Amino acid sequence: MSQEANMRRVTAIKNGTVIDHIPAGKALSVLKMLGIGGDMSNPVSLVMNVPSKKMGGKDIIKVEDRELTQHELDRLALVAPDASVAIIRAYTVAEKLDINLTEEVVNVARCTFSNCITTNPREPLPHRLIVTSREPLELRCRYCGKTQDIEELIDNLI
Amino acid sequence: MPGLITMDDLTNEEIISILDNAEKLLPVARGEVYLPLLQGRILGNLFFEPSTRTRMSFETAMKRLGGDVVNLGDVKTSSVVKGETLFDTIQMVDGYTDIIAMRHPRQGAAQYACDSAKVPILNGGDGAGHHPTQTMLDLFTIRQSHGTLEGLNVVLAGDLRYGRTVHSLSHALVRFGCNVTFASPESLRMPEEIVADLKAHGAEVVETDDLLGQINNADVIYMTRIQKERFPDEDEYAKVAGAYKLQASDLDEAKAEMIIMHPLPRVDEIHPSVDSTRHARYFEQAFNGVVARMALMCWLLGVDVPEDINEKGVAL
Numbered sequence: 001m002s003q004e005a006n007m008r009r010v011t012a013i014k015n016g017t018v019i020d021h022i023p024a025g026k027a028l029s030v031l032k033m034l035g036i037g038g039d040m041s042n043p044v045s046l047v048m049n050v051p052s053k054k055m056g057g058k059d060i061i062k063v064e065d066r067e068l069t070q071h072e073l074d075r076l077a078l079v080a081p082d083a084s085v086a087i088i089r090a091y092t093v094a095e096k097l098d099i100n101l102t103e104e105v106v107n108v109a110r111c112t113f114s115n116c117i118t119t120n121p122r123e124p125l126p127h128r129l130i131v132t133s134r135e136p137l138e139l140r141c142r143y144c145g146k147t148q149d150i151e152e153l154i155d156n157l158i
Numbered sequence: 159m160p161g162l163i164t165m166d167d168l169t170n171e172e173i174i175s176i177l178d179n180a181e182k183l184l185p186v187a188r189g190e191v192y193l194p195l196l197q198g199r200i201l202g203n204l205f206f207e208p209s210t211r212t213r214m215s216f217e218t219a220m221k222r223l224g225g226d227v228v229n230l231g232d233v234k235t236s237s238v239v240k241g242e243t244l245f246d247t248i249q250m251v252d253g254y255t256d257i258i259a260m261r262h263p264r265q266g267a268a269q270y271a272c273d274s275a276k277v278p279i280l281n282g283g284d285g286a287g288h289h290p291t292q293t294m295l296d297l298f299t300i301r302q303s304h305g306t307l308e309g310l311n312v313v314l315a316g317d318l319r320y321g322r323t324v325h326s327l328s329h330a331l332v333r334f335g336c337n338v339t340f341a342s343p344e345s346l347r348m349p350e351e352i353v354a355d356l357k358a359h360g361a362e363v364v365e366t367d368d369l370l371g372q373i374n375n376a377d378v379i380y381m382t383r384i385q386k387e388r389f390p391d392e393d394e395y396a397k398v399a400g401a402y403k404l405q406a407s408d409l410d411e412a413k414a415e416m417i418i419m420h421p422l423p424r425v426d427e428i429h430p431s432v433d434s435t436r437h438a439r440y441f442e443q444a445f446n447g448v449v450a451r452m453a454l455m456c457w458l459l460g461v462d463v464p465e466d467i468n469e470k471g472v473a474l
Contacts, residue, residue: 123245145265
């Protein structure tokens with residue numbers, strides 16, 4: 001199926017953000033990471049498991065009337081490091097943004113190790129995960145040093 | 159603030175320099191010379207879980223150097239039981255002291271404290287994580303016996319999964335080019351991420367469940383206690399623990415200079431018959447905790463250890 005056909009599965013948006021090239025099946029995690037749920041009024045369109053030349057399969061998200069910030073998008077590095085992001089204004093692409101995987105992922109997810117000091121929710125310091133490898137993605141908790149399971153990390157999003 | 163949380167906080171050169179200072183401080187640790195290098199300094203001992211040797215040797219080290227110690231005391235009667243966070247406890251003790259030694263049941267607690275404090279933190283054990291001050295006294299003991307840290311064959315045996323002393327020690331040994339062999343039951347193997355780290359440093363790591371087969375080639379055998387509570391039932395424990403016991407008759411073919419170490423307390427893993435052999439070093443090792451911790455506190459507080467201890471100090 002053509003790229004155009006994929007994009008037309010949902011209507012073009014007038015203003016907002018389009019996140020393309022999300023790994024197939026990860027769109028719901030991306031929404032969770034962006035804090036986009038049923039309690040917001042902006043229309044959100046979701047396309048999952050559509051064919052992609054580059055990725056085999058992919059998901060796409062369109063969020064209307066909201067321009068996601070670079071800081072919000074960088075949170076996605078854990079699940080969609082290669083996603084492409086476009087800010088749409090008046091039906092045209094006004095800006096293209098990249099998702100940056102920083103050396104340290106701060107306050108995005110809690111360490112998954114059950115005996116880590118950070119499991120006490122009252123401890124006030126930020127949750128800090130150090131990126132020890134980019135390909136494949138590997139993170140360790142700054143405090144306990146445990147290597148994190150990425151799927152479990154997504155369950156631990158803040 | 160700099161602290162000692164894992165052995166990665168020290169370069170090899172710093173390790174050697176601290177061990178050299180520890181050696182100079184031996185007469186002070188033995189009580190032969192009084193040298194108040196840390197007079198006016200206060201150590202905060204924060205032990206959130208039981209400790210005998212680590213807590214007492216920190217206290218002895220500070221007092222032998224003329225400083226003083228305040229203790230958290232029993233956790234059950236401290237504000238921790240009222241729900242105080244570690245962050246808040248550290249803020250308080252930070253104001254009372256010049257340096258903090260701590261042990262905590264949660265992994266990562268020492269790094270967390272270090273990120274919260276203005277005074278240096280010495281990690282005296284965090285969960286099953288690290289115990290670098292123990293590693294420093296272990297390295298001191300190995301160097302004292304063998305004259306070097308480099309190229310030795312070291313066997314670490316027993317509970318390698320939960321034993322934090324062996325986690326820190328194995329990292330340090332590999333950095334000095336030692337050959338490490340891990341002898342443990344299958345269920346208590348060294349954690350995969352530590353083995354991966356060691357291999358990334360270029361180490362050849364041997365893993366085995368046969369301790370006795372490693373004795374003849376070893377320069378150091380480092381025993382650890384296998385804890386009953388790690389096993390689902392007593393029979394399973396008895397079966398496994400039985401294979402990790404040393405007695406004097408096992409050592410007939412050992413190298414003459416081979417040493418046996420143990421972080422203590424021991425239960426059954428080293429038979430008392432080993433105590434009187436030339437190989438036993440665990441009691442000296444426990445004493446060495448005092449000099450190692452003296453040297454570490456001097457290093458973290460920026461206090462130089464003089465070459466001529468006997469002239470600078472007062473003979474007792």
